[in-house]
Amino acid sequence: MTTLRDRLGAGLFSMVAGPDGEAIARRIHETPGPRWFAEDRPIRHVHADAAMFVAGLRALLMQSLHPLAMAAVAQHSDYRTDPWGRLQRTSAFIGVTTYGTAEDAQRAVDQVRKVHRHIRGTAPDGRAYRAGDPHLLAWVHAVEVDSFLRCHQRFGAQPLTDDDCDAYITDMAHIATRIGVADPPTTRDELAETLAAYRKELRGTPEAREAARFLLLQPPLPLLARAPYAVLGATAVSMLPAWARWPLRLPFLPLSEATTIRLAGHALVGGLRWVTAG
Numbered sequence: 001m002t003t004l005r006d007r008l009g010a011g012l013f014s015m016v017a018g019p020d021g022e023a024i025a026r027r028i029h030e031t032p033g034p035r036w037f038a039e040d041r042p043i044r045h046v047h048a049d050a051a052m053f054v055a056g057l058r059a060l061l062m063q064s065l066h067p068l069a070m071a072a073v074a075q076h077s078d079y080r081t082d083p084w085g086r087l088q089r090t091s092a093f094i095g096v097t098t099y100g101t102a103e104d105a106q107r108a109v110d111q112v113r114k115v116h117r118h119i120r121g122t123a124p125d126g127r128a129y130r131a132g133d134p135h136l137l138a139w140v141h142a143v144e145v146d147s148f149l150r151c152h153q154r155f156g157a158q159p160l161t162d163d164d165c166d167a168y169i170t171d172m173a174h175i176a177t178r179i180g181v182a183d184p185p186t187t188r189d190e191l192a193e194t195l196a197a198y199r200k201e202l203r204g205t206p207e208a209r210e211a212a213r214f215l216l217l218q219p220p221l222p223l224l225a226r227a228p229y230a231v232l233g234a235t236a237v238s239m240l241p242a243w244a245r246w247p248l249r250l251p252f253l254p255l256s257e258a259t260t261i262r263l264a265g266h267a268l269v270g271g272l273r274w275v276t277a278g
Helices: 002-017 021-030 042-046 052-063 067-076 083-099 102-117 134-155 162-179 188-197 206-217 223-238 254-258 260-276
Strands: 120-122 128-130
Touching (some): 042 162, 052 260, 134 188, 134 260, 254 260
Antiparallel strands (some): 120 128
């Protein structure tokens, strides 16, 4: 069983972290120096749990509901041609800002801000956008925090206490401020208010529905990985609020989601946790 776990873990790690994943991980965890977050901070606990697999997919689906954010992804991202590269860059950023030295974390943030300066254009509805817009950054950030926290509380091995939930949001706000988010939420109440304030701006565009179809139905995966990924997709969809389903043409099945899908999600996340613990 140990050999099987090691093989599965190596394959999953390679997919998420990329060919240079081991070197990147060593630099993140072994380079001496001060960190942004101490070892007992909630952010380190949440981001180490396998529930992040569900959370990441849920966040992408939610973020696509903002037409300007989705236009930036559709026009400037290579998610269709290189989805694993995009995942690897995202996981590296989360890893270094959560666990890396303060110097490396700031360098990663500076690189993201540099890239954002060059991402701008016009959405299909005629509105101009730019990736560095604090308003768009705040939407992307709020959805990430909400997704990471909700999925951890549902599927994480050790859900946070109420106080630690707020502390996690505060930890994430530290990174958001450096990225360019103005006054990010630091409590659950503030996070809920932030998300509610964007509701009037959200809608399902053809680009958003295409992205959802790609993420849920067309990811480039080997045959053996498709069944577990289908469970991952169903679990991520079940974590979306009901109002977010129809704009993306996604089903709302409350009875199945409360029973079969929830149990399957727990089993999948538990399996991923076993594989990555090797």
